[in-house]
Amino acid sequence: MKIAIGNDHAGTEYKLAIVGYLKSKDITVTNYGTDGTDSVDYPDFAHPVAEDVEQGNVDFGIVVCGSGNGANMTANKHQLVRSALCWNKEITTLAREHNDANVLSLPARFIALPQALEMVDTFLNTKFEGGRHERRVEKISCS
Incomplete structure (x- = not known):
C-alpha cells in the first residue's frame, strides 16, 4: 500500500506519528508535509497529496492541519x-x-493523537460498501 501525507505546522506532531505508524505496517509513505513548526500554508502540502491520489500514484492520502478544514477544502x-x-x-x-x-483529513487541534492513529487505521482498513452508495459516489464528480 502507498500513502501520500501532507501537513502544515499545526499537524507536524501528528504527521510524524502517523508516518511512523504507517512505516511500522510496511506501508510506503510519500511525505509532502513540513517537519517543522514554523507557519506554512496548508495548500502547499495538500495539493501534492491530492495530485498523487488523483493520478493513481498512491492508494490513499492523508492531510493534517489545525482544523482539518483548509486541507480538506x-x-x-x-x-x-x-x-x-x-x-x-x-x-x-x-x-x-x-x-x-x-x-x-484530520483536525490536529481537535483530536487526541491516539484517536488520530485509530482513525488512520480505520480509514485504511474499511472497505467501500458499494451497492446503493455507488450511484451517489458517482454523482460527486462533476465530470
Missing part, C-alpha cells in the same frame, strides 16, 4: 478526490463505507 478541489474531514472513528468508517473517501 484544498484536497477536494481535485476532480477525483473525495476527502473527508473526520473527527472520530465512526465518521471515518462511514466516510469509507458510504462515500468511498480516498483522502482522510
